[in-house]
Amino acid sequence: MSTFPKPDPKDRPARLTVGVVGAGRVGPALAAALQLAGHRPVAVSGVSDTSRRRAALLLPDVPLVSPAQVLERADLVLLTVPDDALPGLVEGLAETGAVRPGQLLVHTSGRYGARVLEPALRAGALPLALHPAMTFTGTPVDVQRLAGCSFGVTAPEELRLAAEALVIEMGGEPEWIAEESRPLYHAALALGANHLVTLVAESMDLLRSAGVEAPDRMLGPLLGAALDNALRSGDAALTGPVARGDAGTVAAHVAELRKHAPQTVAGYLAMARATADRALAHGLLKPELAEDLLGVLADGATLPDDGSDR
Numbered sequence: 001m002s003t004f005p006k007p008d009p010k011d012r013p014a015r016l017t018v019g020v021v022g023a024g025r026v027g028p029a030l031a032a033a034l035q036l037a038g039h040r041p042v043a044v045s046g047v048s049d050t051s052r053r054r055a056a057l058l059l060p061d062v063p064l065v066s067p068a069q070v071l072e073r074a075d076l077v078l079l080t081v082p083d084d085a086l087p088g089l090v091e092g093l094a095e096t097g098a099v100r101p102g103q104l105l106v107h108t109s110g111r112y113g114a115r116v117l118e119p120a121l122r123a124g125a126l127p128l129a130l131h132p133a134m135t136f137t138g139t140p141v142d143v144q145r146l147a148g149c150s151f152g153v154t155a156p157e158e159l160r161l162a163a164e165a166l167v168i169e170m171g172g173e174p175e176w177i178a179e180e181s182r183p184l185y186h187a188a189l190a191l192g193a194n195h196l197v198t199l200v201a202e203s204m205d206l207l208r209s210a211g212v213e214a215p216d217r218m219l220g221p222l223l224g225a226a227l228d229n230a231l232r233s234g235d236a237a238l239t240g241p242v243a244r245g246d247a248g249t250v251a252a253h254v255a256e257l258r259k260h261a262p263q264t265v266a267g268y269l270a271m272a273r274a275t276a277d278r279a280l281a282h283g284l285l286k287p288e289l290a291e292d293l294l295g296v297l298a299d300g301a302t303l304p305d306d307g308s309d310r
Contacts, residue, residue, distance in 0.1 A: 016104070019074030020044040020059070021067045021089070023051035025136035026108050027080030028058035030170060032143045034076075035059075037169035043070040054138045068098040076104040076166075083111045094119035106130050106166070110186035113154035113179035128163045129154040129182070132172060133189055147171040152185055154178070199271075202264050209260055235282040242272045243279040245289025247296045254300040269300050 016039045020027040023046030031041045044055045045067045052064060071077055071093060081089055086109050093099055101124025105117055110131040117127035131152040136142045151172045155163040164174040177185050200223065207215035229237035241249040250272060257265050276293055279285035285293070 015039050016075040017042045017073060019070035019077045020055070021070050021077060021079050022046070022081035023055040023064075024080055024082075025054070025138040025142070026132065027078050028055050028138075029136060029142035029146070030078055030080070030108065030132070031062075032058045032140070033146050033170040034166075036143070039076070039169075043073045045070050050138075058140060058143070067093065068096060071098040071100065071103065074103075076106065079105065079107040083109045086112060087116055090117055091119045094123045097123075099123040099125045102126065104128060104162075108132065110152060110189060111183055113177070113182040114156060115179055126159055126162075127155065128159060128166070130163060130167055131177075131186075133175075135193055148173060150175050152177040152182070154182060199267075202261075202267070206257075206261055206264070235278050235284070238275065238279050238282075238284055240275075242275045242293065243284050245285050245293050247289070247292040250293060251296045251300070254296070265300065269297055273297050 016034075018031050018034050018039050018041045020031050020041070020043070023044050028044065031044070035041050041059050041062045043065050044059055044062050045065060046052045046055050055062065055064060065073070067089070079086065079089060086107055090105075090107075099105065099120045103125045105120045105125040106128045107117065108131055109116070109129070110133075112129060114121075114127045114129050117125065117129075121127050129152070132146065133150045133152060134142075134145055149172045151167040151170075151174055153160070153163050153167060153174045154177050160176070167174040200219065203219060204215040207218060212218055226237070241253070253268065254265060257268055273294075276285060276290060276297070280287070280290055
């Protein structure tokens with residue numbers, strides 16, 4: 001349950017005009033959430049046809065303009081561009097004089113903190129890093145998913161309350177992340193969320209190859225329970241042949257994967273080794289069983305990916 005009371009929009013008479021630079025999946029959703037809190041989206045920039053359609057869906061009647069015009073019209077500007085593009089964008093906007101003193105400049109990159117906005121700060125802007133720890137679809141469902149979503153917040157200390165208030169207005173939960181911890185914070189989220197999608201997609205492919213007609217229906221309850229157990233219990237939730245030390249079963253898995261899906265072998269072995277290490281460290285995997293298991297994993301890593309047996 002949230003420990004931050006959500007403010008009533010009526011309690012803050014000065015509503016902000018909001019602009020979005022980069023109409024990807026994130027920016028329009030955040031602007032739509034701010035609109036529900038009483039702020040007013042006034043401008044959005046987007047290059048591709050997809051981004052323009054997304055902006056029209058989530059921010060109807062908001063004009064599509066250039067990035068410089070977005071900054072000209074908005075009190076609060078959301079910079080929602082890919083991580084690698086963010087430093088150049090900020091420098092370009094500052095150099096061209098597009099940034100106005102007192103303007104709230106918010107980026108949503110997980111990798112960067114507020115320091116990447118230094119050129120805009122020198123121009124008088126107020127820099128905030130607000131990263132939603134959520135996966136986005138580019139549809140209105142994203143606005144609903146922001147309810148209770150954690151945001152990684154980094155800002156100058158004097159702007160901390162303002163940053164947290166904006167997150168709360170969007171329905172989120174602010175979590176303060178130190179500037180120097182942003183890359184590690186983002187790596188942790190990518191490891192959990194991005195790689196999870198890859199693992200699930202590969203698992204569904206293998207089940208289809210095994211003849212399962214509805215792999216999503218089969219995996220849904222299993223993965224839902226596994227995720228819930230992991231979030232509740234951490235490593236104590238580890239189960240399966242690796243955690244049990246069933247070396248023969250793991251060897252059979254590797255052999256089958258080499259025959260039917262050799263591209264998955266490296267990922268399986270890497271995750272199995274990581275699982276074995278954690279199970280050993282937490283006393284779930286018996287040392288006498290771990291030796292055979294680790295031997296199987298080492299052998300699996302040295303076998304050629306040609307489907308042949310030694």
